[in-house]
Amino acid sequence: MALKSDTILLPIQEMPTSWYNVLPDLPTPLDPPLNPGTRQPIGPEALSAIFPMALIEQEVSTERWIAIPPEVLEVYSTWRPTPLIRATRWEKALETPARIFYKYEGTSPAGSHKPNTAVAQAYYNKKAGIKRLATETGAGQWGSALSFGCCKFGLACTVYMVKISYEQKPYRRSLMHVWGAEVYPSPSDRTNAGRAILAKDPECLGSLGIAISEAVEDAATNDGVNYSLGSVLNHVLLHQTIVGQEVEKQLKMAGLEPNIIIGCCGGGSNFGGLILPFLADRLEGKPIRFLGVEPTACPSMTRGKFEYDFGDTIGMTPLLKMYTLGHAFVPPGIHAGGLRYHGMAPIISRLVADKIVEPMACCQNDVFAASVEFARTEGITPAPESGHAVKVARDEALRCKREKKAETIVVGLSGHGFFDMGAYDAFFAGKLEDIEYQPS
Amino acid sequence: MALKSDTILLPIQEMPTSWYNVLPDLPTPLDPPLNPGTRQPIGPEALSAIFPMALIEQEVSTERWIAIPPEVLEVYSTWRPTPLIRATRWEKALETPARIFYKYEGTSPAGSHKPNTAVAQAYYNKKAGIKRLATETGAGQWGSALSFGCCKFGLACTVYMVKISYEQKPYRRSLMHVWGAEVYPSPSDRTNAGRAILAKDPECLGSLGIAISEAVEDAATNDGVNYSLGSVLNHVLLHQTIVGQEVEKQLKMAGLEPNIIIGCCGGGSNFGGLILPFLADRLEGKPIRFLGVEPTACPSMTRGKFEYDFGDTIGMTPLLKMYTLGHAFVPPGIHAGGLRYHGMAPIISRLVADKIVEPMACCQNDVFAASVEFARTEGITPAPESGHAVKVARDEALRCKREKKAETIVVGLSGHGFFDMGAYDAFFAGKLEDIEYQPS
Numbered sequence: 113m114a115l116k117s118d119t120i121l122l123p124i125q126e127m128p129t130s131w132y133n134v135l136p137d138l139p140t141p142l143d144p145p146l147n148p149g150t151r152q153p154i155g156p157e158a159l160s161a162i163f164p165m166a167l168i169e170q171e172v173s174t175e176r177w178i179a180i181p182p183e184v185l186e187v188y189s190t191w192r193p194t195p196l197i198r199a200t201r202w203e204k205a206l207e208t209p210a211r212i213f214y215k216y217e218g219t220s221p222a223g224s225h226k227p228n229t230a231v232a233q234a235y236y237n238k239k240a241g242i243k244r245l246a247t248e249t250g251a252g253q254w255g256s257a258l259s260f261g262c263c264k265f266g267l268a269c270t271v272y273m274v275k276i277s278y279e280q281k282p283y284r285r286s287l288m289h290v291w292g293a294e295v296y297p298s299p300s301d302r303t304n305a306g307r308a309i310l311a312k313d314p315e316c317l318g319s320l321g322i323a324i325s326e327a328v329e330d331a332a333t334n335d336g337v338n339y340s341l342g343s344v345l346n347h348v349l350l351h352q353t354i355v356g357q358e359v360e361k362q363l364k365m366a367g368l369e370p371n372i373i374i375g376c377c378g379g380g381s382n383f384g385g386l387i388l389p390f391l392a393d394r395l396e397g398k399p400i401r402f403l404g405v406e407p408t409a410c411p412s413m414t415r416g417k418f419e420y421d422f423g424d425t426i427g428m429t430p431l432l433k434m435y436t437l438g439h440a441f442v443p444p445g446i447h448a449g450g451l452r453y454h455g456m457a458p459i460i461s462r463l464v465a466d467k468i469v470e471p472m473a474c475c476q477n478d479v480f481a482a483s484v485e486f487a488r489t490e491g492i493t494p495a496p497e498s499g500h501a502v503k504v505a506r507d508e509a510l511r512c513k514r515e516k517k518a519e520t521i522v523v524g525l526s527g528h529g530f531f532d533m534g535a536y537d538a539f540f541a542g543k544l545e546d547i548e549y550q551p552s
Numbered sequence: 553m554a555l556k557s558d559t560i561l562l563p564i565q566e567m568p569t570s571w572y573n574v575l576p577d578l579p580t581p582l583d584p585p586l587n588p589g590t591r592q593p594i595g596p597e598a599l600s601a602i603f604p605m606a607l608i609e610q611e612v613s614t615e616r617w618i619a620i621p622p623e624v625l626e627v628y629s630t631w632r633p634t635p636l637i638r639a640t641r642w643e644k645a646l647e648t649p650a651r652i653f654y655k656y657e658g659t660s661p662a663g664s665h666k667p668n669t670a671v672a673q674a675y676y677n678k679k680a681g682i683k684r685l686a687t688e689t690g691a692g693q694w695g696s697a698l699s700f701g702c703c704k705f706g707l708a709c710t711v712y713m714v715k716i717s718y719e720q721k722p723y724r725r726s727l728m729h730v731w732g733a734e735v736y737p738s739p740s741d742r743t744n745a746g747r748a749i750l751a752k753d754p755e756c757l758g759s760l761g762i763a764i765s766e767a768v769e770d771a772a773t774n775d776g777v778n779y780s781l782g783s784v785l786n787h788v789l790l791h792q793t794i795v796g797q798e799v800e801k802q803l804k805m806a807g808l809e810p811n812i813i814i815g816c817c818g819g820g821s822n823f824g825g826l827i828l829p830f831l832a833d834r835l836e837g838k839p840i841r842f843l844g845v846e847p848t849a850c851p852s853m854t855r856g857k858f859e860y861d862f863g864d865t866i867g868m869t870p871l872l873k874m875y876t877l878g879h880a881f882v883p884p885g886i887h888a889g890g891l892r893y894h895g896m897a898p899i900i901s902r903l904v905a906d907k908i909v910e911p912m913a914c915c916q917n918d919v920f921a922a923s924v925e926f927a928r929t930e931g932i933t934p935a936p937e938s939g940h941a942v943k944v945a946r947d948e949a950l951r952c953k954r955e956k957k958a959e960t961i962v963v964g965l966s967g968h969g970f971f972d973m974g975a976y977d978a979f980f981a982g983k984l985e986d987i988e989y990q991p992s
Contacts, residue, residue, distance in 0.1 A: 114631070115564050115565060115567060115569075115625055115626075115629055116564065117629055118629070118630075119564075119565035121561060122557050122558075124556065124557035125555060127555060129555075133991060139966075154904060185555055186555075189555055189556070189557055189558070190558075190641075190931045191931065195866050201630075215773065219659070220931075221927075221931030221933075223970070257565055259900065259932065263928050268941070282973070282974075282975070283970070285971035286973035286974070286977045286980075287933065287970075289976065289977070289980050290927045290928070290976055291927065291928060293647070377865075395637055408816075470783060476706050484730055487661075487730045487731065488730070488731060488732065490630070491630045491631065491660075491700065493661075493663030493727065493730055530663070530723070530727075530970040530971065533722070533723035533725070533726035533727060533972065534722075536726050536729065536730055537722065537726045537729070540726075540729050
């Protein structure tokens with residue numbers, strides 16, 4: 113028997129050595145971030161209290177390619193290139209003529225795509241003489257990734273973790289401890305923001321907005337401490353483009369070009385990293401569809417407005433032009449914690465406004481039903497976030513079946529679900545709510 | 553910069569297509585299993601009530617190579633060959649001249665080496681017309697692996713899970729549900745064994761021994777139902793030899809031969825799968841050391857007796873000649889649940905008695921300290937079981953440093969620790985007990 117592998121492995125020598133910066137190639141340039149007081153465009157100095165200059169430069173760079181530092185490539189090589197896997201068993205179960213490939217980022221130490229930017233951000237901060245990074249985390253995907261990044265470059269790491277997650281989902285917190293980070297339930301008594309909230313409500317369970325305020329305050333008020341954000345900003349999407357570049361090379365190895373690329377969208381970095389390297393092909397006329405999938409419970413792209421809004425909930429950050437449900441919107445407690453963000457990366461928002469990205473929304477039960485089918489055929493248990501892309505890939509594969517089309521579908525499987533099994537339990541118990549967005 | 557990968561990937565075409573059966577090559581033949589009543593060797597028919605004939609034949613086969621069925625190879629190819637990774641970052645941290653390689657089985661769908669035999673057992677049972685498999689599980693590694701295997705071949709799967717683990721460690725149970733298994737807390741009211749125990753003690757928290765009794769009863773008393781065991785028996789070790797065979801090929805790709813091979817030992821299948829393919833080299837005079845690592849809390853090889861004993865706690869199985877702490881010994885609740893077994897595979901026991909395997913024992917805190925160091929350098933968070941091998945590899949690497957020897961050390965990293973983060977929490981909190989064995 114001639115064994116065939118469904119996995120397309122990219123040789124390490126072929127791993128991309130530059131990030132792709134989409135800014136010079138966007139059909140419509142981004143509107144600039146504004147100072148919330150003056151509503152004038154902000155300059156780099158406005159961000160220098162909490163970010164190193166190298167990242168601020170990447171945020172606004174017009175260079176198409178930005179070389180990945182050798183130190184970052186070295187850490188990437190711990191788990192990259194990641195596999196692109198043909199889902200032959202799932203295709204068979206769906207009886208679809210479509211070819212479904214999934215790019216699996218769950219092989220990273222933290223189990224998701226997040227380390228791609230965490231490692232880069234830790235590196236640039238270390239190089240700038242920073243001693244410690246502060247950040248927020250909800251369920252802990254980003255916090256664990258940054259803990260890993262800081263561990264690799266000898267930086268201390270402080271994570272403000274939303275208190276209810278800190279208590280109810282302890283295992284990603286444990287992973288942060290393994291990599292040496294300090295993790296505090298937020299609101300904490302370590303910051304003015306946290307103390308003020310605790311004074312009003314000692315039992316406050318916290319929110320991502322509060323945790324951001326604490327982390328930003330920590331960075332802004334302490335010497336040698338910077339803040340780190342895991343999505344939304346241009347430089348974060350930039351770092352994730354290694355994912356899409358690898359997909360491009362891997363598909364080429366298979367002699368294929370994609371017809372559809374599907375990714376889940378929280379802040380937009382997973383989806384951006386996946387699709388941006390294919391944008392030039394699309395603009396040159398290749399018929400590639402980019403499907404961005406968000407939860408019906410937090411549908412910034414499909415139900416939000418394209419306008420200037422704060423990046424955080426409290427209203428401390430510069431104003432960003434993006435699809436948003438309003439910075440005061442608190443998304444319901446769906447299990448895809450990484451998709452609970454009121455806004456969307458300005459780059460992705462622009463591409464939605466320009467009709468290049470097709471946004472769509474799914475509800476939880478459909479997502480988990482598709483994820484279970486995926487796990488039973490392909491073996492891998494998807495993270496709830498990634499399950500959104502799995503669900504839409506399934507719909508497209510079934511459309512291909514009806515239309516008898518052998519399209520090539522690429523799914524971003526951004527992480528595994530081993531830290532989210534409680535969500536699967538809730539699904540099997542019939543306890544998952546399908547929540548529709550209610551404008552306030 | 554020329555990027556170099558530390559990962560040795562075996563091409564799928566090089567994946568072993570036979571299992572290696574060590575029985576004809578053992579320097580001392582195994583003593584036969586005995587009927588506990590007559591103390592006479594048992595024949596195959598004694599096992600046919602609960603195992604399919606193909607597995608019973610493998611249990612006693614004298615063929616050196618047993619072809620892996622194409623259907624099993626096809627499922628293996630979902631995740632195999634697994635990577636052999638050079639631990640360059642850890643070597644650097646240890647300042648050792650040794651070359652440390654780890655064979656990582658955590659990339660399987662269930663996150664450990666267990667699917668190697670689960671898939672094979674499910675296949676042979678399906679082929680024999682069996683409709684459902686019953687098994688026991690403690691923390692859930694084996695139960696989740698068998699659930700996956702059954703899912704692949706359309707068999708139903710019933711898992712009796714030790715009640716305290718069912719309640720306290722729900723996430724591997726969730727994984728079993730993802731793959732469609734039924735999971736019952738044991739003691740359950742589904743069997744006479746379970747009902748009898750519940751009648752005496754309705755609050756009984758269960759034990760592996762009780763769960764085995766329930767699973768065996770379920771198989772023995774229901775048509776179309778067989779029992780499946782995840783370690784100890786010859787055919788289970790046989791299926792795991794794909795691991796060591798891959799290591800052999802991967803080291804050859806690197807132009808190396810092993811000086812030391814280290815694996816953790818619970819029932820012995822992980823360790824056996826790793827070392828048995830190298831036994832012939834050792835017997836031909838190559839200086840390969842085989843280090844089998846068990847917990848000080850359950851030290852069958854280092855403190856037990858080499859004698860006939862029951863494989864289960866209740867005393868239902870045939871008698872096996874093995875190192876044992878006595879079938880009534882209930883191991884303390886250490887976090888390496890997979891190493892809590894009173895006995896040891898007859899094959900491994902024989903090699904210990906013949907001074908071919910060097911047994912050694914570690915305590916929990918040393919294991920977790922080494923595992924955290926490993927996670928901080930290599931990125932991967934080891935399962936508590938695998939951490940035992942990591943700890944001994946560290947000791948050997950430091951010995952190589954003292955002795956200025958560039959030995960090649962292979963560590964079996966049998967699984968990841970993502971379902972065991974509570975154990976890491978206990979370690980960081982200083983709550984892990986180092987338990988010494990107390991003979992009863």
